[in-house]
Amino acid sequence: xxxxxxxxxCFYLIVMLFFTALIVQGQNKLPVPAGNSNQLFxxxxxxxxNTIVYELNYENNIxxxxxxxxxxxxxYDEQGxxxxxxxxxxxxxxxxxxxxxxxxxxxLHIVSYKQFHMLLSKSENNKYNVYATINQKxxxxxxxxxxxxxxSFWTPNVEYIEVVGTDPLTGEVxxxxxxx
Numbered sequence: 001x002x003x004x005x006x007x008x009x010c011f012y013l014i015v016m017l018f019f020t021a022l023i024v025q026g027q028n029k030l031p032v033p034a035g036n037s038n039q040l041f042x043x044x045x046x047x048x049x050n051t052i053v054y055e056l057n058y059e060n061n062i063x064x065x066x067x068x069x070x071x072x073x074x075x076y077d078e079q080g081x082x083x084x085x086x087x088x089x090x091x092x093x094x095x096x097x098x099x100x101x102x103x104x105x106x107x108l109h110i111v112s113y114k115q116f117h118m119l120l121s122k123s124e125n126n127k128y129n130v131y132a133t134i135n136q137k138x139x140x141x142x143x144x145x146x147x148x149x150x151x152s153f154w155t156p157n158v159e160y161i162e163v164v165g166t167d168p169l170t171g172e173v174x175x176x177x178x179x180x
Contacts, residue, residue, distance in 0.1 A: 030049055030051070030145075031049055031051065031074075031076050033051055033053050033074055036053065036055060038055040038058065039053055039054070040054045040055060040069065040120070040129070040141070041054050041141045041142055041143060041144065042054065042142075042143055043094065043110075043143075043144040043145075043146065044143070044145050044146070045145070045148055046145075046146065046147045046148050046149075047156075048076075049076040049077050050073055050074065050075050050078075051073070051074045051076060052071060052072070052073055052085075052094045053071070053072055053074060054069050054070075054071050054130070055069070055070050055071075055072075056068065056069065056070070056128055057069055057070040063104075063128070065100055067098070068098055068106050068120055069096045069098060069108065069120065071085055071094055071095055071096055072084050072085060073085065090111075091111065092112060093111065094110060094111070094112070095110070095111045096108055096111070097109050097110075097111055097114075098120070104121065104122040104128075105119065105122075106120040106121075107119060108120055108130065113161070113180075116132065116161075116163070116178070117132070117133075118131065118132045118141060119131045119132070123168075129141075129168075132163060134163050134165045134174045134175065134176045135174050135175065137167055137174050138168070139166055139167050139168065140168055141165045142164050142165050142166060143163070143164040143165075144161060144162070144163050144164075146158055146161050146162075147159040147160050147161070147162070158180045159180075160177050160178060160179055160180065161177070161178045161180055162175065162176070162178070163176050163178065
């Protein structure tokens with residue numbers, strides 16, 4: 001191999017590491033929604049700071065069995081206001097499909113990503129959590145990050161999806177990056 005070959009490949013490696021660092025740094029700067037005791041988890045995308053929140057859907061202090069999860073935006077890019085998903089976002093992108101499988105247990109998935117199964121279940125402390133398999137462990141889901149690199153409004157080019165949760169036994173953070 002020539003010296004020029006090694007120089008060229010080192011340059012590409014440095015550029016790749018630089019952009020990877022920028023992406024990670026950008027993820028760390030995204031706002032974390034707080035102050036919502038009904039929040040289950042949230043979803044963020046690389047394209048802006050607007051955040052989709054998934055929360056328990058109570059009516060008169062009773063969980064709505066037909067629609068146990070309410071999904072909405074926090075529009076950080078605007079004035080930080082709460083905003084409902086529109087019809088297309090709810091039905092084709094970020095909405096939740098739920099099926100009651102037992103008392104206080106629901107099978108869930110995000111409508112645009114049916115392959116990622118979640119379970120909404122009441123724990124021993126009488127609190128609902130969303131559980132998912134993350135890095136081959138059952139974990140309480142906290143966050144989903146979607147890395148988008150181009151594409152269009154209707155068909156974004158999703159590079160990967162990163163899921164972050166907490167191991168309920170150890171309290172350790174569990175992370176997995178899923179290729180789409």
